[in-house]
Amino acid sequence: MQLVATKLLVPSAPPAQVTRIRLLRLLDRAAGHRLTLVSAPAGFGKTTLVSAWLRQRAGRRAWLMLDDDDDTPGRFLDYLTAAVRRLDEPAGEAARTLLDSGSGSASMPAVVAEIVNGLAGATDDLVLVLDDFHLVADPEILDTIGFLIEHSPPRLHLILLTRQEPNLPLASWRGGGRLAEIGAADLRFSADEAAELLRSVTGNEVADDTVTALNRRTEGWAAGLQMLGIGLREGTTGTASPVRFGHGDRYVLDYLADEVLRGQPTEVRQFLVRTSMLDRLTPDLCDAVTGRRDGAAMLRKLERANLFCTALDDAREWYRYHGLFADHLRAELTPADAVECHARAAAWFAAHDEPAETIKHAVAAGDNDLAVRTLRAVSDEQVRRGELATLLSWLTRIPDDVVRAHADLAGFKGWLLYLAGRVDDAETYAAIASRGMPADAPAADRAMLRTFQAYLALTRGRPADAAGLAVEALALLEGSRSFFRAASMGVLAQARRLTGDRRGAIDVLRETVRLGERSGNPLSTLEATGYLAPLLYVQGRLREAVLLCEQALARHAGPGGRPLPMAGLAEVPLGTLLYETDQLDAALRYLTDGIARCEQLGTTSYTLLGLRTLARLLLARGTHDDALRALLSARRQADAAEDYRRARLVIATIAELHLRTGNTGAAEQALAEITGDQPSSSDYEQLTRARLLVAGDDPRAALDTLTGIEHRATGEGRDGSLIAILAVTARAHTALRDTTAARDALARAVELAAPEGYRRTFLDEGAALVPLLRDIRATAPDFVTDLLARAGARPARRTATKLRTVEGAGVIESLTDTQLRILGLIATGMSNQQVADKLFITVGTTKWHLNQIYGRLQVRNRTEAVARARDLHLL
Numbered sequence: 001m002q003l004v005a006t007k008l009l010v011p012s013a014p015p016a017q018v019t020r021i022r023l024l025r026l027l028d029r030a031a032g033h034r035l036t037l038v039s040a041p042a043g044f045g046k047t048t049l050v051s052a053w054l055r056q057r058a059g060r061r062a063w064l065m066l067d068d069d070d071d072t073p074g075r076f077l078d079y080l081t082a083a084v085r086r087l088d089e090p091a092g093e094a095a096r097t098l099l100d101s102g103s104g105s106a107s108m109p110a111v112v113a114e115i116v117n118g119l120a121g122a123t124d125d126l127v128l129v130l131d132d133f134h135l136v137a138d139p140e141i142l143d144t145i146g147f148l149i150e151h152s153p154p155r156l157h158l159i160l161l162t163r164q165e166p167n168l169p170l171a172s173w174r175g176g177g178r179l180a181e182i183g184a185a186d187l188r189f190s191a192d193e194a195a196e197l198l199r200s201v202t203g204n205e206v207a208d209d210t211v212t213a214l215n216r217r218t219e220g221w222a223a224g225l226q227m228l229g230i231g232l233r234e235g236t237t238g239t240a241s242p243v244r245f246g247h248g249d250r251y252v253l254d255y256l257a258d259e260v261l262r263g264q265p266t267e268v269r270q271f272l273v274r275t276s277m278l279d280r281l282t283p284d285l286c287d288a289v290t291g292r293r294d295g296a297a298m299l300r301k302l303e304r305a306n307l308f309c310t311a312l313d314d315a316r317e318w319y320r321y322h323g324l325f326a327d328h329l330r331a332e333l334t335p336a337d338a339v340e341c342h343a344r345a346a347a348w349f350a351a352h353d354e355p356a357e358t359i360k361h362a363v364a365a366g367d368n369d370l371a372v373r374t375l376r377a378v379s380d381e382q383v384r385r386g387e388l389a390t391l392l393s394w395l396t397r398i399p400d401d402v403v404r405a406h407a408d409l410a411g412f413k414g415w416l417l418y419l420a421g422r423v424d425d426a427e428t429y430a431a432i433a434s435r436g437m438p439a440d441a442p443a444a445d446r447a448m449l450r451t452f453q454a455y456l457a458l459t460r461g462r463p464a465d466a467a468g469l470a471v472e473a474l475a476l477l478e479g480s481r482s483f484f485r486a487a488s489m490g491v492l493a494q495a496r497r498l499t500g501d502r503r504g505a506i507d508v509l510r511e512t513v514r515l516g517e518r519s520g521n522p523l524s525t526l527e528a529t530g531y532l533a534p535l536l537y538v539q540g541r542l543r544e545a546v547l548l549c550e551q552a553l554a555r556h557a558g559p560g561g562r563p564l565p566m567a568g569l570a571e572v573p574l575g576t577l578l579y580e581t582d583q584l585d586a587a588l589r590y591l592t593d594g595i596a597r598c599e600q601l602g603t604t605s606y607t608l609l610g611l612r613t614l615a616r617l618l619l620a621r622g623t624h625d626d627a628l629r630a631l632l633s634a635r636r637q638a639d640a641a642e643d644y645r646r647a648r649l650v651i652a653t654i655a656e657l658h659l660r661t662g663n664t665g666a667a668e669q670a671l672a673e674i675t676g677d678q679p680s681s682s683d684y685e686q687l688t689r690a691r692l693l694v695a696g697d698d699p700r701a702a703l704d705t706l707t708g709i710e711h712r713a714t715g716e717g718r719d720g721s722l723i724a725i726l727a728v729t730a731r732a733h734t735a736l737r738d739t740t741a742a743r744d745a746l747a748r749a750v751e752l753a754a755p756e757g758y759r760r761t762f763l764d765e766g767a768a769l770v771p772l773l774r775d776i777r778a779t780a781p782d783f784v785t786d787l788l789a790r791a792g793a794r795p796a797r798r799t800a801t802k803l804r805t806v807e808g809a810g811v812i813e814s815l816t817d818t819q820l821r822i823l824g825l826i827a828t829g830m831s832n833q834q835v836a837d838k839l840f841i842t843v844g845t846t847k848w849h850l851n852q853i854y855g856r857l858q859v860r861n862r863t864e865a866v867a868r869a870r871d872l873h874l875l
Helices: 021-030 046-055 073-087 089-100 108-119 139-150 170-175 191-202 208-218 222-234 250-262 266-275 283-290 295-304 323-331 335-351 355-364 368-384 388-397 400-405 407-419 423-436 443-459 463-476 483-498 502-519 522-538 542-555 565-580 584-601 604-620 624-640 644-660 664-675 683-695 699-715 719-735 739-753 767-775 781-792 817-827 832-839 843-857 862-871
Strands: 035-039 060-065 126-131 156-162 179-183 309-311 319-321
Touching: 021 046, 021 179, 035 046, 046 060, 046 126, 046 156, 060 073, 073 089, 073 108, 073 126, 073 139, 073 388, 089 108, 108 139, 170 179, 191 208, 191 222, 208 222, 266 283, 266 295, 266 323, 266 335, 283 295, 283 335, 295 309, 295 319, 319 323, 335 355, 335 368, 355 368, 355 388, 368 388, 368 400, 368 407, 368 483, 388 407, 400 407, 400 423, 407 423, 407 443, 423 443, 443 463, 443 483, 463 483, 483 502, 483 522, 502 522, 502 542, 522 542, 522 565, 522 719, 542 565, 565 584, 565 604, 584 604, 604 624, 604 644, 624 644, 624 843, 644 664, 644 683, 664 683, 683 699, 683 719, 699 719, 719 739, 719 767, 739 767, 739 781, 767 781, 817 832, 817 843, 817 862, 832 843, 843 862
Parallel strands: 035 156, 035 179, 060 126, 126 156
Antiparallel strands: 309 319
């Protein structure tokens, strides 16, 4: 997004500034807290005070002035990360890179977690100021700011300037000593301060009785004093006006503003009124709006006269009016003049390549055609740079009937809504776009719609339809470097994999990786790599898969060689592959780092793969309890995401863990949860069932299962899968005392495994394979000798310890005190909002705890949670 640089500058010192020593000392003391809340009505001098404090304070600081358009998550994050870059370049760059990924999973918590991690090692004091925070009402933004405060790095101090208390858990923070507050009572001017301000405004000493009278009339309100001081200077302010002052009183505001404007020449008043609809002013823009040529001189004159016109930069190129003063001026702008001024502003911003302001003023002027042309002109670049949230905010600004009347805009809006998780709304716009898209529409527009429809088809469980739509999109984009070409290729690969065409999926993913490299898109490259590596692994090409991941990570490093936030998409697969090669230290490093990054990204599929492999690795090292905890975490996340297919894989891994520790009964109980469901096509789940049958003295039934999946793997050329299948087959034949068949099966597995270095497949089968390996050593002498040496170095088996076992409920992880309190409150019928109010937390935090409760109690909703808790005597 094209950022407005002046929103990120610490405001310059105004001509009439009072040094308020007592408040500067208050801010000094407040800096020891995580958060300072400066809350008071408009015009109380919040911005002036804090900017003055920053100018005299050592350390790094950043300022963000919010406006109405910033109350959308994407736009807010754009500016927040830009502000963080001023505090710490690497931390801000890492967060920026995550946003630039364009991923729908680049969530607000993920970006802020990246910021927290990036600032955690800071050695200087860091101050971040969010001005006009009262304009923020979006729950997601508020939850994220709450997360930032709860997990604030040690040297970071956050200051919120606001006209009203934000919807944050302030009561809890007050009790915990995290919050310092400066309110209207603190900000009121004392008699001495009022005298200094009036002297600065008027240029002369003001009599004590006049100071007292004016300060009493304004009740120490800075803006009121300033307005009356200007009137005093112009001879229009008396000291005994009967007007009663009340904060927020529109009539009083109009009265004071009238006193300021009454003595101004007509040309000054006209200039002020016509430019009042601008959020920021520069001479050339003012000339365009007013039709005059004296914008520079007029702005300097207004600033010198202290007519509520403040410079935004030291070069005095950009200015803004005080918000209250601008509100009064706009009220004097006739509707016809407002349309003309907005149209002139839109034309100026369009000529200066500022699409956000162009669209804003064009819509206000009723020039929807200009808004649409502007959006179309920049949409490709916005998508390529990952500015999806910004693009959606612009589309939302344009009247919806206009969007619906243009098929390309309707399609874009639907696709962006889909990425935001609003699938039902997305399908509505998809239908509108499909009906309205002309047959001769530009190929790019038709390809965008087909790609969007392919996403929807995948979501609705129709991979064959998704593949057809993706192929249509690719045909339309042949030779193009459009973002949608990579996106449609990714959809096609997923569709082919889900329909059993793994080789086709591999071919498409290879091309997607190449396209991502050519277009400089790290997200496309790493995501395609993350899909491609496991497919190569099951095809028996382990070494190629490892090299693919290592090269992708090396090519796409961030500043200073730091991994990019989306690096987890390749780190988790690489950790899984290195586990198979028995490089446990390196695997552990990539898995732990990759899982953390994928959790921040919100990519549940990669997180679950990482946790399952991590559990197997921890078990290989003998840390059985940690392995179980990793799987319980995976189970909670799969249930919370309602990802049923991957939840089955987690359960199968839990069963494998129990089998490897000799607990056949627990393994059987785990698999019983999914026995009654549709048979799985997953080799892994069926292999686990076969292992259970071997352990349960039914090896013939195990062979029946193994024969079916062996035929399928052979037909699909999946040599990597065959290695595991044949290893378990050897165990089944051994249990039947058919040594010859066992040796033959294991020899075939070793022949496939040795060139690529598959090791854990054999080692994880346990001691039962050791005698057979000795017998078939000649098949691959060096490889088998190495396997036997590694098998001899395995840690001693220890019995796994369950966290808590409840009859009929399996393994239950204990709840925290907060979760027990939430459980008790929902048992009384309280809503999420009521629970949040009761516990002084946000609704988002309440929902997070509820998901944790559901996972730990192994339930799916509130009703089941309360019932299970009563069964367990937790209530």
